[in-house]
Amino acid sequence: DAGITQSPRHKVTETGTPVTLRCHQTENHRYMYWYRQDPGHGLRLIHYSYGVKDTDKGEVSDGYSVSRSKTEDFLLTLESATSSQTSVYFCAIRGTDSYEQYFGPGTRLTVT
Amino acid sequence: TQLLEQSPQFLSIQEGENLTVYCNSSSVFSSLQWYRQEPGEGPVLLVTVVTGGEVKKLKRLTFQFGDARKDSSLHITAAQPGDTGLYLCAGHNSGGSNYKLTFGKGTLLTVNP
Numbered sequence: 139d140a141g142i143t144q145s146p147r148h149k150v151t152e153t154g155t156p157v158t159l160r161c162h163q164t165e166n167h168r169y170m171y172w173y174r175q176d177p178g179h180g181l182r183l184i185h186y187s188y189g190v191k192d193t194d195k196g197e198v199s200d201g202y203s204v205s206r207s208k209t210e211d212f213l214l215t216l217e218s219a220t221s222s223q224t225s226v227y228f229c230a231i232r233g234t235d236s237y238e239q240y241f242g243p244g245t246r247l248t249v250t
Numbered sequence: 251t252q253l254l255e256q257s258p259q260f261l262s263i264q265e266g267e268n269l270t271v272y273c274n275s276s277s278v279f280s281s282l283q284w285y286r287q288e289p290g291e292g293p294v295l296l297v298t299v300v301t302g303g304e305v306k307k308l309k310r311l312t313f314q315f316g317d318a319r320k321d322s323s324l325h326i327t328a329a330q331p332g333d334t335g336l337y338l339c340a341g342h343n344s345g346g347s348n349y350k351l352t353f354g355k356g357t358l359l360t361v362n363p
Binding site: 169178179180181182183186188196228230232237238239240241242243244 | 281290295354
């Protein structure tokens with residue numbers, strides 16, 4: 139258990155509304171990640187953070203923004219949700235060994 | 251873009267059978283991880299392999315990293331219904347960022363009682 143929680147776990151929202159997903163960790167890890175998982179595409183990196191206020195884009199960052207104002211929280215925001223952003227979103231942290239990532243339980247987001 | 255191709259995409263077998271799933275790339279990876287994901291949950295790390303030719307065992311699961319560090323396999327002996335899940339391989343590209351993983355699309359394994 140890497141001490142990662144995600145909230146909410148499930149959300150249904152309408153097209154055009156803003157949505158923020160939260161990832162919280164309790165073990166002071168420097169690196170945090172946001173992925174989305176879709177059938178046929180696997181896990182794709184949206185954004186990642188390598189420290190407080192330090193973030194960078196992943197392969198599918200369009201339409202998403204992130205913020206990290208403190209070590210334990212990494213927020214993912216959809217400024218104006220679209221149906222193509224319906225997905226399962228996972229947060230991950232990088233463990234002490236630089237190769238390994240540990241995942242949260244996921245947030246299932248449906249945009250109608 | 252560094253790709254990891256997993257095969258087969260789907261696998262349905264009977265309890266007690268053996269199986270092997272594969273993870274292949276044309277690129278060299280400095281390390282490779284295998285994860286298992288159950289429905290409604292996040293992926294859980296099973297193993298990390300870092301040395302070409304390395305073999306690791308986890309109970310009935312055997313993981314191998316190819317000599318050239320471009321491929322890996324997962325062999326399950328005497329599969330049980332509890333082995334059902336999505337198996338994902340992921341790797342750090344040699345010479346690339348240590349901070350990011352490339353994921354395969356996974357093998358969905360169903361073990362029938």
